[in-house]
Amino acid sequence: MSEVVIRAARIGDAAALESIERECFSDPWSLDSLLSSLASPLYYARVAADGGRIEAYLIASLVLGEGELLRIAVRPGNRARGIGRALVEAMLKENPGITPWRLDVRESNYAARKLYEAIGFKPVIRRRDYYEKPREDGIMMILEG
Numbered sequence: 001m002s003e004v005v006i007r008a009a010r011i012g013d014a015a016a017l018e019s020i021e022r023e024c025f026s027d028p029w030s031l032d033s034l035l036s037s038l039a040s041p042l043y044y045a046r047v048a049a050d051g052g053r054i055e056a057y058l059i060a061s062l063v064l065g066e067g068e069l070l071r072i073a074v075r076p077g078n079r080a081r082g083i084g085r086a087l088v089e090a091m092l093k094e095n096p097g098i099t100p101w102r103l104d105v106r107e108s109n110y111a112a113r114k115l116y117e118a119i120g121f122k123p124v125i126r127r128r129d130y131y132e133k134p135r136e137d138g139i140m141m142i143l144e145g
Helices: 011-024 031-039 083-094 110-119
Strands: 004-008 043-050 053-063 066-074 101-106 122-131 136-143
Touching: 004 083, 011 031, 011 043, 011 053, 011 066, 031 043, 043 066, 043 083, 053 083, 066 083, 083 110, 101 110, 101 122, 110 122, 110 136
Parallel strands: 066 101
Antiparallel strands: 004 043, 043 053, 053 066, 101 136, 122 136
């Protein structure tokens, strides 16, 4: 594989993001939701492309000086390559004035929780039955500036 390049997501990337959503999530966002996120100035969106093909993406909201990581997904065949970490680190580096950062993660998603903790996010609360399909608790994590 060639070198992974992180760049700003564009409206034209929405179909690729929708495909990754269906591969990675039991509750995928719709194409309309993705398009709205990509078009809004209140959202930060990046893709990671390998040889021109989008292999991962990240979407976060930026409101009133605070950030929330809403979506991050890496195609299953490209996990454990550091792509997810690179996307989160780019988000933090490119938005230095944003604090705190917040996210929710499935309790059973140990790989993601380990990644977030390695970056500095701390678990702060368990959200009972936060996720559906399947129903599962969520863990809210926060990264303070």
